[in-house]
Amino acid sequence: MADSSLLSVIGIRVETTPGVRNAPDPLLDLITVADLKPTIDGQTVDIREFTGSIHRPGPKVVGKTLTITGRVLLRGPGGATPPAADAWAPGRIMRAAGMSEVIVSTAIPAAPEAVGAGGTTTAVALGSTASSTVDLYKAKMILLSALGVGKAGLTMIRSNDGTKLAQIAETAGTALSTGNWQLIKQLAYVLSPATPPTLSADVWIGKRKISGVGMAVSSFKLNAPTSGRDSQDVPSYEFTITGDISADADDSSAPTPPAGLAVPPFRDGKLWIANKQLGGSSLSVDFGAQVGYPPNPNKKSGNDSAQLTETTRTVDLTLNQTSLTNWDHVAAADGQGYYPIFALWGLGIGNLFSLFISDARFNYRSPDNSGAFVTNTGQAYVDGVDRTVALVIGFPDTF
Amino acid sequence: MTKAADKVPAIAPAYPNASIDFNQVHKNDKAGKTGADIFKGALSVEAEPADEVDTAVAVDTTPTDAA
Numbered sequence: 001m002a003d004s005s006l007l008s009v010i011g012i013r014v015e016t017t018p019g020v021r022n023a024p025d026p027l028l029d030l031i032t033v034a035d036l037k038p039t040i041d042g043q044t045v046d047i048r049e050f051t052g053s054i055h056r057p058g059p060k061v062v063g064k065t066l067t068i069t070g071r072v073l074l075r076g077p078g079g080a081t082p083p084a085a086d087a088w089a090p091g092r093i094m095r096a097a098g099m100s101e102v103i104v105s106t107a108i109p110a111a112p113e114a115v116g117a118g119g120t121t122t123a124v125a126l127g128s129t130a131s132s133t134v135d136l137y138k139a140k141m142i143l144l145s146a147l148g149v150g151k152a153g154l155t156m157i158r159s160n161d162g163t164k165l166a167q168i169a170e171t172a173g174t175a176l177s178t179g180n181w182q183l184i185k186q187l188a189y190v191l192s193p194a195t196p197p198t199l200s201a202d203v204w205i206g207k208r209k210i211s212g213v214g215m216a217v218s219s220f221k222l223n224a225p226t227s228g229r230d231s232q233d234v235p236s237y238e239f240t241i242t243g244d245i246s247a248d249a250d251d252s253s254a255p256t257p258p259a260g261l262a263v264p265p266f267r268d269g270k271l272w273i274a275n276k277q278l279g280g281s282s283l284s285v286d287f288g289a290q291v292g293y294p295p296n297p298n299k300k301s302g303n304d305s306a307q308l309t310e311t312t313r314t315v316d317l318t319l320n321q322t323s324l325t326n327w328d329h330v331a332a333a334d335g336q337g338y339y340p341i342f343a344l345w346g347l348g349i350g351n352l353f354s355l356f357i358s359d360a361r362f363n364y365r366s367p368d369n370s371g372a373f374v375t376n377t378g379q380a381y382v383d384g385v386d387r388t389v390a391l392v393i394g395f396p397d398t399f
Numbered sequence: 400m401t402k403a404a405d406k407v408p409a410i411a412p413a414y415p416n417a418s419i420d421f422n423q424v425h426k427n428d429k430a431g432k433t434g435a436d437i438f439k440g441a442l443s444v445e446a447e448p449a450d451e452v453d454t455a456v457a458v459d460t461t462p463t464d465a466a
Binding site for chain 2: 014016085086095098099100101102103104105106108131132133134135136138140161162190192193194195196197385386387
């Protein structure tokens with residue numbers, strides 16, 4: 001009987017030491033992945049030997065690499081509180097892409113606290129128990145009761161200063177000088193300047209299991225397409241990991257990944273660009289990752305494990321055309337300042353997402369009249385490296 | 400005498416690539432810890448540096464010009 005393509009599963013674990021395999025558990029470490037595709041690439045070298053005829057010999061085969069691509073649909077872990085450290089398997093690929101996992105397991109403060117005086121429509125003075133350490137709360141999801149009830153009250157902190165004044169990623173209808181604040185329970189993946197870990201992977205394709213070691217992320221892209229009448233897609237991240245093969249064997253017992261929760265579509269949420277609430281069809285963040293393999297003849301593969309050597313974070317936005325009076329993106333590009341980008345969507349507690357960029361610098365945006373509506377398309381760039389990009393899963397007490 | 404308003408506020412350090420218990424970070428901050436100390440007891444599954452130790456050549460560092 002031929003192998004069914006649907007019997008394709010991946011298990012991932014973070015390696016404690018790069019290049020030293022940390023075998024995924026076939027029960028605990030599986031990730032539900034769409035468009036999963038492992039590729040084995042033979043490494044060849046053209047020797048260019050002479051054969052005494054017009055016919056050259058074929059290239060020499062000197063090694064092999066494993067590349068795995070896939071798309072992880074963004075569904076949260078669910079539950080009332082965030083999972084333990086490193087327990088949410090889809091987060092491991094994000095860590096390998098250069099993001100820290102940050103867990104707020106108990107809300108801060110434990111009960112919502114009154115905001116202080118001096119708030120504006122884009123900044124809130126955190127209450128008396130808040131820290132005055134600059135940027136301690138950067139890239140945290142905050143509940144501000146003045147913004148609304150349930151997920152309407154959730155927004156992201158862009159920065160905070162020594163006077164406990166926190167800039168947020170949206171604009172309130174009135175100055176934020178009343179109501180309460182609280183950092184809700186959350187599981188976040190935030191960009192970190194530190195060296196990311198490598199991964200060990202097992203991928204089952206039909207009745208074959210290929211094991212990878214020392215795998216680094218060579219491409220990573222977060223997507224938040226709007227889901228509406230004319231556009232049916234759901235938020236996801238696309239990844240490519242590449243490294244060495246540690247084993248390749250028959251295995252007729254492909255495990256079953258968890259079905260998980262429903263994937264929340266990007267609708268009934270928030271999209272704020274530069275503190276302006278705008279409509280649009282897509283938001284994505286491409287990490288522009290590059291990988292290198294330090295040569296090392298002491299290793300079986302002839303190189304050390306793969307290393308993520310570089311990223312260039314680029315944001316792509318397709319927005320409905322709006323008046324320049326509403327959002328002057330031309331002036332934003334002229335001035336090359338930094339602005340927040342904030343998206344929020346979800347279906348319930350522990351299945352509520354925010355894609356957040358604290359400081360984006362805009363390129364010029366071009367109008368596009370090829371569809372039914374005029375849109376404008378263009379890119380923004382993320383120069384900063386500490387918590388400037390975040391994917392946050394919220395666990396509010398009420399949704 | 401330094402007035403409270405003249406005090407330079409502490410700045411949160413850059414995040415390491417790890418799993419970070421932010422409740423512990425917040426507790427450390429409240430306890431007056433600053434800099435990297437803010438992460439004390441808050442990190443797990445931190446990445447090690449890339450492997451090159453196992454292939455390093457031992458170097459004899461004994462001085463040769465010792466009197």
